[in-house]
Amino acid sequence: MPELKYDVVGVGNAIVDILAQAEDEFLRRESIRKGSMTLIDTERMTYLFEKMGPTTTVSGGSAANTIAALASLGGKGAYIGRVHKDHLGAGFAHDMRALKIHYPTPASESGAPTACCIIMVTPDGQRSMSTFLGASTDFCASDVDEEVIAASRVTYLEGYLFDKPPAMEAFYLAAKLAHKHGRKVALSLSDGFCVDRHRAEFLSFVKEGVDILFANEVEATALFQKSKLDDVLQALRESCALAVITRSEKGSIVLADGKNYTIPVEPVAKVVDSTGAGDSYAAGFLYGYTHNLDIPACGRIASICAAEVISHLGPRPQTNLCKLVESKIGLLVKRTA
């Protein structure tokens, strides 16, 4: 087995987020589906940018956010995803490398510009995303670096990759390589409508290829098309060894070793922006998992990370998560390898 270098490698769409506050009325007027991710083209992106309020620009992308939060916890992360060689792409790459994340994917020198996601944050803290995939549609199987996958305890895939066939192919390849090298595969279901678009593929992949599944209640319900939480949990138990269901302010449920673990939510004064909540939850959980912590500890770290990220605008931590978690639960395990 090759040497372990990384706790988690994330594979996903490399996206820069452009956030603005918006009233619910704005979402209705501009036909933006609240709380979801909608794919948009250049024309719509230009239109929404014109219409949106004052912007904050930060690196995003679901799996990339997870790896950023993992790095902030002190975990060793790698990331595979494609930007264009442009202003936004340079910022995205900088933000990964500033966290000492190994990011080997070359930037595209032709084709579409770096992907961006126009995020409207309503007064209730909910985020509604309109994504222009841009250069991330160039992402394909040849970007999947076997050496990196082999050197990572967990390969973490985002469901959003299913939206483009070459990315889906890369997704399957990454999972196959991880298992070939005796590593674990984690999946985030990403978005309810994304699950709806690819239900059959997701179902068979969850049953056959996933060791750790992350989903919120809407996504898990969409996957199994069951309306009762208990039925969803039962279906999850039958499908994969370790599953985590996040339930916003109701906390989360972890299904592992034939047991249900109920993880309480970490209180926050105000939910400013839920962007990145699930991503940072996954980061905290995977940090614990890759450091052999027990499930309640994994869940507690996850909840603290999610609480930090929803208490400010933007999907990535603005605090050193390692220090934050240690201030709440004591010293975190450090890997020396």
Add this chain to the structure above:
Amino acid sequence: MPELKYDVVGVGNAIVDILAQAEDEFLRRESIRKGSMTLIDTERMTYLFEKMGPTTTVSGGSAANTIAALASLGGKGAYIGRVHKDHLGAGFAHDMRALKIHYPTPASESGAPTACCIIMVTPDGQRSMSTFLGASTDFCASDVDEEVIAASRVTYLEGYLFDKPPAMEAFYLAAKLAHKHGRKVALSLSDGFCVDRHRAEFLSFVKEGVDILFANEVEATALFQKSKLDDVLQALRESCALAVITRSEKGSIVLADGKNYTIPVEPVAKVVDSTGAGDSYAAGFLYGYTHNLDIPACGRIASICAAEVISHLGPRPQTNLCKLVESKIGLLVKRTA
């Protein structure tokens, strides 16, 4: 007298802020002067960008921040300052127009890129700024739009403009035009080291050309070279009709009508980032001033605006300031004109 269209027109360096968290040790290692603004060249900007942590990009610029906060309060704002026709410049212009701010200055099509400010935010919430002036050095007297100045109750100038001769010329012209049309001139001293660099010019301008002066304690001390607060206040009283001294967590002092008004600070749970504190204070004060509110009300609105902006990363409000202020002090006066 021409028709009044704007409460305040801001004149300043049009800058995009790139913020990152940093430890104090980082400032020492990279020789960044804590709490101040240092001018840097392209090479240093590239170097610091490489070294800095994960970034958040937002529109900045001292006077521009003030006008943005004024607009968020419901005030009518205009802005004069120069960007380049590039990615950052387009974002800056978007963010002004998204707030319905009149922004007539054309973007430069040749020369340096849009100005940017690399801001390190230390755990104590203090910000340390390294500014690459870029396209804002193209700003000159011909950019000063007499029609806009004439149509504004107050022309608000930032001291930073003194750092480049063509901008200084534009600064003097804007003040002269405001007075020619019977309008008021407000000045922010901007930065202690900036005051040191141009003390003589500032002193004579404060005595002859300023109706409303904004300064923090460091800047006012630097201006008069007096160490005792009482002496500084006395010098201010002798120099201009209305002066405001901001004192961070100690609140602020307004000198007006031969009286001292002590304005308490608005409490915040945590000072996350002090970038824009003075700018948003000035916005609140000028909103009150241009709506004929009394000094304590002007000060209270100012303090609420400053508290909002220091409670998150970035120099501009992330909340509708009009709603925020109204939730605390009741309905704000709306101009119908």
